[in-house]
Amino acid sequence: MAPPDIPAAKRAGLPVDIERLATEGDGWLTPEERYALKTYGVCAQEQEHVFMVRVRVPGGVLPTEQARAVARLGRRDGSDWLHLTTRQNLELHWVEDVRVPRLLADLQRAGLSTRSACGHTMRNVMSSEDAGVALDEPFDCLPDARAVSDALLARSAELNSSMPSRINIAFGGSPRCREDALINDAGFVSVVIDGEAGYELWAGGSLGKAPSLSVQLSPFVRRADVLAAAEALVDVFVAHGSFDTPAKGRMKFVVSALGPAVFRAAWDQAFAAARARPHPEPVAVGVLGAGDRVAILERIPTGGWSVGVRPQRTPGLASVTIDIPLGDTNASELNLIADLADRYGDGHLVLGRDQDVILRNVAVEAVEAIRAAIAPRGLTFLGEGHAARVRACTGSAVCALGVSAAPDAGRSLLSSAGLARNTSLRVHVSGCPNSCAQHQAGDVGLAGTKVRIGGRVRTGYHVFLGAALDEPRVGEVVGRVADEDVVAATDAIVGLWEALRRGHERLGDTVARIGHDAFAAHLEAVMADRWASGPEPDAVPAPAFTP
Known part of the structure; x- marks a missing residue:
């Protein structure tokens, strides 16, 4: 099937008759209608006549009655496989085309939404898991994350047809949340200034094929102005983003094209206009003290x-x-x-x-x-199983964009001897270059691709090292390896780090100090013809990312 003309589908208003799936299946869908389905959280799998359905969980907080509803529906319609994503969503896979309308209706009855969970939409708004309870979170940011999610989700019909690409938003105040702010389109970092709760606002971060870290737009946005700040960011994105070129549609390209100073000025102007519009008062939350x-x-x-x-x-x-x-x-x-x-x-x-x-x-x-x-x-x-900390997307097993079977690589890494000795190391495995598992942010990152190793073309991975977002620094490609040699390459990386690290030095810092080329040369010596240094010289570009 030909790829969709996404700008044309948006200009047409993203029409699709979801109820028709129940009686006729999906054979009648045009590429543009399949894209429109994504804006309802329904994504075609690699296999015919089955879909992935993604459920939004704003801030990741799921009441137990809703969890049980998802469990029941996943068993009924999704082959009893539930996948937790890195954006605090839940996914049901292998949903037959004729079952999709009933599943969406039953999820809605349970108080759950799939709207805008995929495609060029305002994706699930993340929030710190420890907001309001941990010692390093200054206040509970979850009410603000939910307010932004609710306000922008209510405008889905308008925004999904006008935004150049998707927007990822994250809230939180811990050191981990500061890192997330750097790799999201919008990052609200919880801070308290002179006793008042608010946020630093960062914008323009994203990983994938053209990684870019966020720039700060404001050192302090009052909680009462959070909705206006988010609306202003959307307004600037819609006004200046590349609507007709989806591959260049993300906010990071707007920041790059305008420059941080001009982008910031445009946001300031839009923010002033948004603040003049009425908004509900934020939910009252207390500023938390140091604690005893x-x-x-x-x-x-x-x-x-x-x-x-x-x-x-x-x-x-x-x-x-x-x-x-x-x-x-x-x-x-x-x-x-x-x-x-x-x-x-x-x-x-x-x-x-x-x-x-x-x-x-x-x-x-x-x-x-x-x-x-x-x-x-x-x-x-977490930490008690003596196994590696591995995150993985669903990969080529079900994803139409997947090149490699990321879960298979992830499962093999659970037996890595090097990772078992260092269970705090994070390995991120993406099935393609689009970085759903955020491979450029892991201690070891793997991105699925076709590789030439030992004179043969096979399915494998680009290997990324050197990430340390707090520096800030993303991982870079050091080489490529075939599917079956992922564990051997990872153990060689970990072994060299153990030999060369200084004190409690992180893997990314050791790589930065010793050099990517030195790590690549070591891997070439250890792996011989099972390793090739550097990126694939003429890799086929990944398809535009719209899941």
Whole structure:
């Protein structure tokens, strides 16, 4: 099938008769109608007559009754495979074309939305998993993240037909959230100035084939002005973005074309106009103090504090992170976690940016009960499974844009000896160059592509090293490797880092100090004809990204 004319589909208003799928299947869909379906969160898979349906979870916070609804519908319509994404969404795969309308209706009845979850839309708005409870979050940003999501989602019919490309927005105030602000189209970083809660605003970040880090638009936006700030950013994007060239449609290209100073001035003008429009008052949230660290830390859960069991600001309460390998789960696991959230937590699951699930407001005395309850399912708290921290997209197994089977590579890396010795290392595996798993932000990044290794063309990966977003620095290609040699290459990388690092030096910092060429030369010596240094010299460009 020919690719869609996306600008033409937008100018036509993105018409598509979703209900017709129930009686006729998807054979009648034009390429433009298939694109229009994406704006309802319905994306065609690589296989015929089946779809992926992406469910928005604003801020990642999912009430247990909604989690159970997704579990039930995933078992009924999605082959009992639920995938957690790096943007705090839930995906149901293998949904038959004739089942799509009923599934969307049942999700809506459960209070869930798929609107604008794919395509050139305002995607799910992310929020810190620890907002309002962690020691390094100054206040709860979730109400503001939800307000922005609700306000822009309500304009979907207008914006989905006028925006040049998608917009990714993230909220949060932790060091991790500052990194996320650098790689999103818009990043609201929680700060408190003179006792008032607000945000630094960053814009223009994105990874993929042309990575770019955000620029700061404002050092402080009052909470009362957050909706106006987001609207102004959309207004500038629509006014100056490349509507007719989707491959150059992202906000980073607008920042690059105008220059940061001119872009900032355009946003200032749009912000002033947006502030003059009426907006609802923000939900009241308190500015959090430093907390009584002595009282907080003297209450100890069984097994102690760790990356997977973290103290909250309220003494005696903990947040626990359940590691979901590669973000893949099913109905029975989700139901179990929902039961645990009701019994021991606050009745919500928080979907993490690392494809895991967090339960908050857990009494420290209940931590061991949760640990014991998930163990029979082979689940552990983050950091307790002695396995690598691997994130992966769905890859070529189902994604029409996928080149390599990212989940297969991810599963193979779970047995890596080098990663087992260094479980804090993060490996990000994308099935194509479009960076759904954010391979340029991982300690080791893998991007699926066709590679020439040892005189043969095969499916494999570009290998990225050197990322340290707080510097700020993204990973760069050091070479390429075939599917079957991903683990060997990763172990060689980790071994060299272990030999050369200084003290607690991070992998990305060691690579920056020693040099990408030196790491590539080492891998060439170790791997011989199973490795080729540098990027693929004449790689076929990846298709324009619109899932």
